[in-house]
Amino acid sequence: MNILVCIKQVPGSSNVEVDPVTGVLKRDGVASKMNPYDLYSIEMAMSLTEKYGGTVETITMGPPQAKSVIVESICMGAKKGTVLSDRKFAGADVLATAYTISQGIRKVGKFDLILCGKQTTDGDTAQVGAEVAEYLGIPHVANVLSVEEVKDGKAYVTVSLDDMVVTESVQLPCLLCAENDINSPRLPSYKVQKTVTDDLVRFISFAEFEDQDANHYGLNGSATQVERIFPPEKNTEKHSITGDSAAQAQGIFDLLASRKLI
């Protein structure tokens, strides 16, 4: 079974500052890392190929330095990966991003399964996975907890629907978005890192895509425009509940009840 995992490079810290005047994220000098949600989909992909055979490849979209997350995925067991990188892709919203990735996937090859993380820590929309599947014309399932079995061209997956878990079957090829915290992602291997060569990371630019209409990519291809980015207000409200255990428990209960949380 050949699996492609879509990954993204995000800022290394969740405390990225927003310039209060321009509303732009201050990315300069901030270290980057692989989107933590993607680690679970890579782990899911690796354990599926351990069970069913086949290989794992990864794909990302971003500036040339996004190569490092592809290398990291190789250190975690992927065979090779692709960076979709072009100035024309810059400023893309979820729609243009999903379209670009779908064009890239068509270029990279055919896969039985495409995996995405639940969302990214910098964009947080959780929409790109589903939209990629729509552009590729394949079925998709989000909030996937596990792939129970792959048989007769179908994957049987368990899906979290908040208050219940359902098992669904889905025709391959398909795209799955893995839920958060569903496994313990393996660590990147230093031994493999020492052997990674440039030919394992392929760069694809706009010029290689089938669809050569530049209006479908980047800022031009985006249906949404960002008006303003601002940090959310921080809530530092604290309550101190004193008294014996029973009084403290009652205090917590009353507080939660007053907020309609229970």
Next chain:
Amino acid sequence: MYNKVTEADLSVLRTIVGDDRVLYGDAISPDYSHDELGGISRMPEVLVRVLSTEEVSSVMKYAYAHDIPVTVRGSGTGLVGSAVPVEGGILMETTQMNKILELDEDNLTLTVQPGVLLMELAAYVEERDFFYPPDPGEKSATIGGNISTNAGGMRAVKYGVTRDYVRALTVVLPDGEIMQLGSKVVKNSSGYSLKDLIIGSEGTLAVITEAVLKLLPLPKASISLLVPFPDMKSAIEAVPKIIRSKVIPTAIEYMSRDTILFSESYLGKKFPDTKNDAYILLTFDGNTDAQVQGDMQVVADLCLEIGALDAYIVDTDERKKSVWSARGAFLEAIKASTTEMDECDVVVPRSKVDEFIKYTHKIAEDEGVRIPSFGHAGDGNLHVYICRDALDAETWEQKLAHCFDLMYAKAEELGGLVSGEHGIGYAKKGYMRKAYGEDQIALMQGIKAAFDKKNILNPGKVCY
């Protein structure tokens, strides 16, 4: 002989600290009769929750005048019974003295009350880009308790132990006198260092009511490395070679697959890799990514050269959490894996760690008991647990005593000492006496008498 606490004593104590902070009889939770592992328990007659140096002084003055024993207790996370009131009397709890009093950025010091928890202290300084290096596994311990045992922790390889980070102490002597020991100064050649005598004295010489701690700037970069080995022998044998490479990791911990599996079931969380029998976990910190990457590569290459199966990179917050949270839970996890256990916290020269660990494996085999261990391979401080499992009480007592005798004798033979960081307290007195001999114990008793002629402060501990 000591006096029992009377109604009259209670009313005086209530006048000193207020009614609500004096608990008597059934009002005292049984938790106050023991610590986490000391193997000894006794209820205090009265529990007093103090809030200030002056209150401590008044309580001590009264207790000293009336021959009532006093034992000081922080969070009660000790492992050798130091904070157990073995003679009854007053148990003085310092957890409500939990204020951070001053951050002095010019002198790089932090002044705290003794009840500040280690995790609160770390969060406070790190938020402000400072660093308090001592890092014992038990983060809910109080800083007062840490100073009292001269706690070490995982970063000792590079940064040293609690004693290296205490600049000054405010203490109350057993007779109630308040004294300042040390100061914010960096150098000090002014007479005997009484401050250093208090550190590690397990609450037997004076009550710590304020501490001035030394801080460092927070290192900006850090990376960990989880190195799998085919067996414990090759993992442990790698440690002296790493030290000889002249790269100084912040921490070098060793762990076996068994221990990791206990922690998985205790935390309900999978460890990123459990395919191999033995692991070394290292951390490197510094001010630039390039520096820590460089150090990491030197050690990773060396480990691969000497038989490591790989070297896994633990570089992001998520990865660090997945690995270090398991490490932090080892003690509790082993405790949960057995019916009862006791611990040997020996410290041996770093070059002898492998020899000592191999010896514990031999004892486990010879005696037919399970002896899991983990610890600070980089500083020679090992945490070896003897597990009771299905043994009956009598066999357990015998086996435990025998295993302890063998291990402490071996540690001594290798040039080691009884306790690396947990202290002597009540539980390890006999082993220390054996290791140090009567002359040294007499010297310690002389020091104790100089501070506490009536022997009312934490009696029955360390050298008595």
